[in-house]
Amino acid sequence: MDCKVSQLKPFGALVEPKNQKGKVQELEIENLKELFRAHQLVLLRGFETFDSSEEFSNYCESWGEVSLWPFGKVLELIQQDNPEDHIFDHSYMPLHWDGMYRPQIPEYQIFHCVKAPHPGQGGATTFSNTILALNSAPAETKKAWSKVTGSYQRKMEFYDSKTLSPIITKHPHRDVSVIRYNEPPCKRRGDLVNPPTLEFTGIDQQEVDSFHRSLENALYSPESFYAHQWQTGDIVIADNFSLLHGREKFVSKSPRHIQRVHVLSNPPFDNPGLESYQ
Numbered sequence: 001m002d003c004k005v006s007q008l009k010p011f012g013a014l015v016e017p018k019n020q021k022g023k024v025q026e027l028e029i030e031n032l033k034e035l036f037r038a039h040q041l042v043l044l045r046g047f048e049t050f051d052s053s054e055e056f057s058n059y060c061e062s063w064g065e066v067s068l069w070p071f072g073k074v075l076e077l078i079q080q081d082n083p084e085d086h087i088f089d090h091s092y093m094p095l096h097w098d099g100m101y102r103p104q105i106p107e108y109q110i111f112h113c114v115k116a117p118h119p120g121q122g123g124a125t126t127f128s129n130t131i132l133a134l135n136s137a138p139a140e141t142k143k144a145w146s147k148v149t150g151s152y153q154r155k156m157e158f159y160d161s162k163t164l165s166p167i168i169t170k171h172p173h174r175d176v177s178v179i180r181y182n183e184p185p186c187k188r189r190g191d192l193v194n195p196p197t198l199e200f201t202g203i204d205q206q207e208v209d210s211f212h213r214s215l216e217n218a219l220y221s222p223e224s225f226y227a228h229q230w231q232t233g234d235i236v237i238a239d240n241f242s243l244l245h246g247r248e249k250f251v252s253k254s255p256r257h258i259q260r261v262h263v264l265s266n267p268p269f270d271n272p273g274l275e276s277y278q
């Protein structure tokens, strides 16, 4: 199948069929992985996708070992009526990395948009490229970040865990630094059902606010931040080792349905910061 590839701003690669719409399964995974390594995010748009979640997870198996959750392989992200956690609400979601509370951290997040919200309803998935954020941060700011460790505790339907991570750490398989950070809930962006408990050490308490502000500025800067507005049928493959991600809030009862699968790296990456896990 003939495809065209273009760059998303400020990072990411968009792959679309050139003439005729074809099945997404016909795209060479090795070529897509090359784009993934170069751009940290690949958007496949305009292809024929999947009729069932099983078909979707079968496709994801061609990327590597799919991570198994208590619910299975495919997380169905649909707003619930009375959610017990913000993940199933229509609220925003702070930036974080996936697997931070699990024994293994997946390299690939693969999303499939079954149904997109209508234009103007919100619900973008947000991505911050922490390699780019670190490249453009002043040396002094990076020095301040490098002294800090985040401690995160979260209890929800799928786990009850505690994890620790330095703010700046090494990418598990590449010689490059990345940021691992779960943003504290921010009142001005709205309330969260069941927020995590966060603590930051290695920093004077009077400097905590400016620490969070400097990270917010860097992670949401137009040079490192991409908000993906979903279209039905989109597939996004995102680098969970280099990016942080979150969600913009959306209008309640929007027809937003996103499926998500985690694919492990080869070899799988054991979570270095997991303190307790149930």
Ligand SMILES: [Fe+2]
Binding pocket: 096, 097, 098, 245
């Ligand atoms: Fe997530």
